[in-house]
Amino acid sequence: MSESRTPSQVLRDARQKDSRTKRARVLSVVDQLVADEEPVTFTGVARAANVSHWLVYADGVREHIEAARQRQSRTARAEARGQAKAPAGWKVEQEIVREQNRRLRAEVDHLKGVVRRSLGQQLNQLGTADLGARVDEITDEKKKLQDELAQALTRIEELTGKLTEAEDDLASTRTSLRRMVRSENQ
Template identity: 70%
Template sequence: MSEPRTPAQVLREARQKDSRDKRARVLSVVDQLIADGEPVTFTGVARAANVSHWLVYADGMREHIEAARHRQGRAAAGSARAGAREPAGWKLEKQLLRDDNRRLREEVERLKGAVRRHLGQQLDQFGAADLGTRVDELTAENQRLQVERDNALTQVKQLNEQLSETQDDLVGARESLRHMIRAENR
């Protein structure tokens, strides 16, 4: 049978497991970014892996990320050379696709703006009709609450006066009791 572990050992093992898990997440994110063709950056890896910036710059992690960045740089340079050898038709096709994408993005933004304006007009129309009624309701509720507050303050004042009178009576009764006890003891 093994010896029982101390709390320090348990904590150390938990931290080591957590560190291994985080490092594995970093390596996995780097591999995923490379596979997706996304640029590998220290900040991007830290965010995607949900780890601290310190960890991505730590020994072992930094080298792996720098190697991935170096591989991406070589691949980009190779594709730039390959792009120079592309047929003229492909370059024209790429330019046409870029123009179409730009035009479609502009149209999407224009349509989003139109929808926002239309919804704003609908809200304005709805709000204007019921606004007067709602203001009247809130004013009446405010007045009712003010009356309740004033009544409560009046009641508090009356109760404070009664408490003061009762305390005065109590002080008088205690004083009278003291006199009676002294008179009895003599």
């Protein structure tokens, strides 16, 4: 049997869970910023993760952010060295390609949204059409069953009438038979 927890234990467990969730969200935001090649700053991470500034400076989180910043600065220095050796035309072309990539990403995001909305509308229309057809089908089935029920009730009434008639004939035949037996016996 499990031991009941006190309110303070429940509160402590909830706070620990909330802290783990927020820390995980911060680490996820840092990784996302690094992947998107966005600058990693303490304030930017706090805003993006929707947590307090205190948390991004807390032990365990601060080290992760600082490591990401160091990786970015090393990458930036390496790129600067690589660009220093590259001809000036390449730098311009690189910027053009980056701008095209940003534009294409935005267009892809827009098109994904359009496709989602279109599919949603199609599903809604499909569902509505199917429901209408199903309602018509059920209505037809109901009418058919009601007709069959009416026919069955009519048949029951006919058979009940015949049964009553047959029972009356049987009763009268028995009565006649009894009279005949009595008259024979006398």
